[in-house]
Amino acid sequence: MQTSNTTSLTSRHVAVIGAGAAGLVAARELRREGHQVVVVFEKDSQIGGTWVYTPQVETDPLGLDPARHIVHTSLYKSLRTNLPRESMGFMDYPFVTRAGEGSDPRRFPGHAEVLKYLQDFAREFGIEEMVRFECEVVSVEMVDKKLKVKCKRMRPDGGGDDLLDEVFDAVVVCNGHFTQPRIAEIPGINLWPGKQIHSHNYRTPEFFKDKVVILIGSSASAIDLSLEIGGNAKEVHIASRSVADDTYEKRAECDNIWLHSMIKSAHKDGSVAFRDGNTIVADIILHCTGYKYCFPFLKTNGIVTVDDNRVGPLYKHVFPPIFAPQLSFVGLPYRNLPFPIFEIQSKWISSVLSDRIVLPSQEDMMEDVNTFYSTLEDSGVPKHHTHNMGDRMIDYNAWVASLCQCPCFEEWRVQMFYETAKRLNTNPKTFRDEWEDDNLVLQACEDFSKYI
Numbered sequence: 001m002q003t004s005n006t007t008s009l010t011s012r013h014v015a016v017i018g019a020g021a022a023g024l025v026a027a028r029e030l031r032r033e034g035h036q037v038v039v040v041f042e043k044d045s046q047i048g049g050t051w052v053y054t055p056q057v058e059t060d061p062l063g064l065d066p067a068r069h070i071v072h073t074s075l076y077k078s079l080r081t082n083l084p085r086e087s088m089g090f091m092d093y094p095f096v097t098r099a100g101e102g103s104d105p106r107r108f109p110g111h112a113e114v115l116k117y118l119q120d121f122a123r124e125f126g127i128e129e130m131v132r133f134e135c136e137v138v139s140v141e142m143v144d145k146k147l148k149v150k151c152k153r154m155r156p157d158g159g160g161d162d163l164l165d166e167v168f169d170a171v172v173v174c175n176g177h178f179t180q181p182r183i184a185e186i187p188g189i190n191l192w193p194g195k196q197i198h199s200h201n202y203r204t205p206e207f208f209k210d211k212v213v214i215l216i217g218s219s220a221s222a223i224d225l226s227l228e229i230g231g232n233a234k235e236v237h238i239a240s241r242s243v244a245d246d247t248y249e250k251r252a253e254c255d256n257i258w259l260h261s262m263i264k265s266a267h268k269d270g271s272v273a274f275r276d277g278n279t280i281v282a283d284i285i286l287h288c289t290g291y292k293y294c295f296p297f298l299k300t301n302g303i304v305t306v307d308d309n310r311v312g313p314l315y316k317h318v319f320p321p322i323f324a325p326q327l328s329f330v331g332l333p334y335r336n337l338p339f340p341i342f343e344i345q346s347k348w349i350s351s352v353l354s355d356r357i358v359l360p361s362q363e364d365m366m367e368d369v370n371t372f373y374s375t376l377e378d379s380g381v382p383k384h385h386t387h388n389m390g391d392r393m394i395d396y397n398a399w400v401a402s403l404c405q406c407p408c409f410e411e412w413r414v415q416m417f418y419e420t421a422k423r424l425n426t427n428p429k430t431f432r433d434e435w436e437d438d439n440l441v442l443q444a445c446e447d448f449s450k451y452i
Ligand code: FAD
Pocket: 017, 018, 019, 020, 021, 022, 023, 041, 042, 043, 044, 047, 048, 049, 050, 051, 072, 074, 075, 076, 079, 080, 081, 082, 083, 088, 135, 136, 137, 138, 174, 175, 176, 177, 178, 221, 297, 330, 331, 337, 338, 339
C-alpha cells in the first residue's frame, strides 16, 4: 500500500447508498476530499437510518416473508445507547449535548438524541443537499469500468414509480445491516403452537404481559429486552449459546428471569426443552439472534456474495478486489465503535478514489483476503463472525488511520469502550447510569474542546 505523489487529486462522480450514519459521514469525507459530484440515495424521506424510530412493525413478526413490507429500523421505544456518547460520536464532531428543545443530556441517551445528533451533523456539513430522498436503489451493475445505478422513485402525483438510470465512477454501499432478521434453528419448531417474533419487530413490552417467554440471544439488546419484558411477563427464560450446556441459573437482576443453555427442541404440546435438561411450556419465543447482510441491488455475477453472513471477498472489509476501487462498503464490521469506524473507512475510500492512496494490486488484495480467511479458520472463528471485530478493532483502526495519515482512536475512547462492556456484563440493569470512569470523561471533554 502506498501514498501517491500526485499533487492534483482526481475528482469523481460518486454514489452513496443510504443516509444513515455511515452514508452521511461517507458523503462528508468524499466532499472534503474534493469529489465534486456526490449523490446520496436514500429510500426513506429523512436521514438517520436505524435511528429513525417508528412504532410500525412488519406484517410477518419473524421477518421471513419476502413479500412483507420492510420496516428499516429495529429500534424499540425505550432504547438508550449502549455506548457512552463520548465514545460513540464521530471523532471530529463530538456527540455532546447541544442546546435545543427536547435534548437528552444523559451519557447514554435515548434514540431520539442520536437522531438529533445525526441531523445536526448533516446540517453542519451541508449533506442534506446531496441526498435524494425516497429514491431506492434497485440495481448496481458494473458496465465498462463504471457503475450503472438504477433507482426507483415514487412520482410526485403518487401515480406509480419512475425507474431512473445514472452512471457513476464509484458506488459506496452504506445500506445498513440491522434489518434482515436471522432466526435460530430449533428442531421441532414447525409443530410448536406458540408465537414467534424477532427483536426487529419488538417495540414495547405490553404484548408479553403474563406470558411465559423464551428469549434467544445474549447481545446488548437481548439483555435490555429480557429486563424490559421481565417487568411484564410471568417468566422469561433466556437461551444463550455462549454458556456451558449445563447452565441453569436465576438472574440476579430480576426474580422471574432464568438463564439457560441453548434450546434442544420444541414440541407440539407447547413445551421447549433446553440442553440443560429443563423443559418449559412457553407462549412466545423472541429471537434476539441478530441480522443478515443483504444487498439485493448488487448485480456482480456472483463475484461479491454473502455466504454464511460473510460478505466477500473484501479487502479489509471494504473493497472487493475485482471491483476496487469503484465499489466499496462502509460499516460492515460489528462489535466495535460504529460511527468512528465509519468515519475512518470513509476517509480511506475517499482518498483511494482521489488517487491520493494507491491500493495494492488485485492479486495482492486477494492474497490478503485469503490469508485473513485462513487465519480465522485456523483460530476456529466461524465464517459468520468474519466481520466481528472484537479485539481486532484497535489494530484495524490504527492500520486504516496510518494509511490516511489521520488520528486513530484516542486512548480514552478505547478504554471507555472496554469499561462499558465490562459494566454491561456485571451490571446490566444499571450500567448506563452508574459508572466510575469519570477520569476518561474528563479526558474526552478536553479533547472535544478542539472541535467545539
Ligand atoms: P443504517 O442506519 O441502517 O442506515 C442505512 C440507510 O440506508 C437507511 O437510511 C436506509 O433507508 C438506507 N437504504 C437501505 N437500502 C437502500 C437502498 N436500496 N436504496 C436507498 N437507500 C437504502 N450503534 C452505536 O454506535 N451505539 C448504540 O448504542 C447502538 N445501538 C443499537 C441498537 C440497535 C437495536 C441496533 C439495531 C443498532 C444499534 N447500533 C448502535 C448500531 C447502529 O446500527 C449503527 O450505529 C449505525 O446507526 C448504522 O448506520 P448505517 O448507516 O450503517 O446503517
